Structure formats: structure tokens, C-alpha cells
Amino acid sequence: MKTKVVVLGAGFGGLELSSILSTEMGDDLDLTLIDKNDSFFFGFSKFDVMFGRKTAEAVRIQYRNIVKPGVTFKQEMVTAIDPVAKRVTTDRSTYEADVLVIALGADYDISHTPGLAEGGNEFYSFAGAEKLREVLPTFQKGRVLVGVTSTPFKCPPAPSEAALLTHDYLVERGIRSDCEISLVMPFGIPIPPSPDTSKALIKAFSERGIAFVPNRLVRSLDTSRRVAVLDDGSEMPYDLFLGIPKHRVPQVVADSGLTEDGWIPVDTKTLKTKFENVFAIGDVNSVGTPKAGVFAEGAARTVAEQIIAQARGGNAAPYRGIGSCYIEFGSQRVGKVEVEFLAGPPTGTYTEASTELVKDKMLFGSTRRAKWFGL
């Protein structure tokens, strides 16, 4: 009998899980992969769009390219999840599963930060990156403020990358000396599990005259005075605000009864929710790893092993929360941090930024394109 798997969300987690199960189980698999969009894009491609290096079309990868044994992709909006019955309702149909995997990622709540919608910008959504592509060329001089508004947030290196890439962008336009760049972060150092990575980033900030403001969040923007109000009540003036908005689970997840304290709790070794044969992987859960694609992928591998073991026998290795993230340092250089989160206190290893790692990062993208989309 085929194993009936329903995977909600075709992002890093859902794509990796579907690919592995298709390769390993093929004709024994009846997997439905559901996403509201027609295409996938890597989180880091938002920088390419925002700084005008690539068009939105160039970074989109169409889901219609998914042709895999045992996998059917459906472009539908998930409107209800019943984790007890393992039944999913969409805007077009209803699906019942033997195994249900929730990989719906994190949405943004822009309105949570007063003033952000009216007087700021965010580069975490695709729409936000596309808007910035129009806004950035109109910026001539003044204070750029990159600010995190809430925790947790996706890809903890991304605010640092945004500050460094903004520096390069302003240098290229010949207006860097007319501008100031500041970065407001909720941590004491940019990448808490890796002091070496943090040291390298802080050195890069200081070499480029970027002010790093640690242990703070931006609570609101006073748009009439163009001032950001931080969580200690202090104020920072800005002319261009590049924000990281508050993250939250998609509404359909919040309505499903699966969340506690805003996210889906899971067993840290198995990614199982409290409901039988219902898993949650990636940004949507609160497993204790950062919200990043590489961790969603790792979680997908762990869940795939369990589904395969359930169907065929055998054992699945426990999830360890390991991932390596590439970090854009600007000046055509990329660094790398490898982190392990669940074996004890989080630890990280830094590989110095280089042009070689630019190629590694490109390979990271192209191997996923090939594995997930056959391109």
C-alpha cells in the first residue's frame, strides 16, 4: 500500500522532504505537496532583487518544473488544518493523509511595528524587496538604519548582510560619504553561537564605518520626525529605514490549534507534534534552531527517515540542529558559519570570507535547483 503523505508548504523544508521521499520511495509514495504560490525563491535572492542585481523573474523557480515519481504539486491556498483527522482543506479541495507535514514557514506582521508600513521599508518579503528596488535609487544622502523589530527572525546573519551590502551599493553610486549606516540588533554580538563569525562581522562593520547597536530592538517609527524608537526608549534618527518585521505563523496554522506561544512545539529529536503522525518542520516550529532554510532542510531529512522507516522498517537518526549559513560580507566575498544547536550549548565554526566561498554559495543554490526542480 502506498504511504499517503500531505506536505503543506513548498519552501526549503517541503521541497527537500518531497525530493528525498520521491527518490527513496518512488512508486510506494502518494505525496501531495501544496503551496499557494506558483514559484519558489531562495531567501537570499531578495538581496539580488532589492539591490537591482537581478529581476524578480530571474530568481523565481516555477513549481511546474517539479516532475517526481510519487509527488503531485498543487497550487492551492490551505484554509484549514485538522491535525486530529490529518485532514487539510484548501480553496479548491480536501486532502486526507497517513502522515501530515506542516512546512508553512513564517509570515510577517508589518502592522505590529507602528510606522513601519507608512514610513519604513522591509526587505524580508518579496514584495518588500521589489519595492526597495524602486526606493533605493532615489536615496541620495542621509542616515540608513537597518533594524530588527522583533524576535525570532529568519536568517540571523541577514541584517548584518543587509548593512554590508548597503555599504557596497552606496559606494558604487559614489554617495557613501554622504551617508551613515547603523544596524540595530537584539543580540550582544551579530551571531551569538559563533564568536569568531561575530568578530569578523564587527571588524567588517568598523572598516566600513557601520555603527553596530547591540541588544536593542526597534519598537516603532515616528514617521513625522523620522525617528526610530528603540525598546529602551532611546531614539535614532533615520532617512531610510530597512526593517526586519515581526514574524508569526501563517493564520491557518494559528487557527489549527497546533501552536503554543506563537509557534508549533515539536519533539526536538523527531520533529513530531503532539498529534499522531503530524510533523512540523522549518520556520513554523519552535524546535530551538534559527529560522533558516538549511535547518528546514535538516528537519526534512529527519522526518523523511522516519517516514521511510515506518514504511519499510529500520531506524531514523535523531535531529541534531546542524546547519551552515553563507554570509555576504560585501566586496564580492562570502563567509560561512557552521552551527550545531541541539547537542548542547550552540556552537559555531567560522570560515573566513573569500571569493572562493562565493562559488560555494552559488553551488548551494544550483544543487537545490537540480535536486528539487530538475533544472
Ligand SMILES: Cc1cc2nc3c(=O)[nH]c(=O)nc-3n(C[C@H](O)[C@H](O)[C@H](O)COP(=O)(O)OP(=O)(O)OC[C@H]3O[C@@H](n4cnc5c(N)ncnc54)[C@H](O)[C@@H]3O)c2cc1C
Ligand atoms: C533576506 C533573507 C535572506 C535569507 N538567507 C538565507 C540563507 O542564506 N540561508 C538560509 O538557509 N536561509 C536564509 N533565509 C531564510 C530562509 O529563506 C527561510 O528560513 C526558509 O525559507 C524556511 O523554510 P521553510 O520551508 O520553513 O519555509 P518557507 O521556505 O518560507 O516555505 C513556506 C511555504 O509555505 C507557503 N504557504 C504559507 N502559507 C500558506 C497557505 N496558507 N497555503 C499554501 N501555502 C502556504 C509559502 O508560500 C511558502 O512557499 C533568508 C531569509 C531572508 C528573508
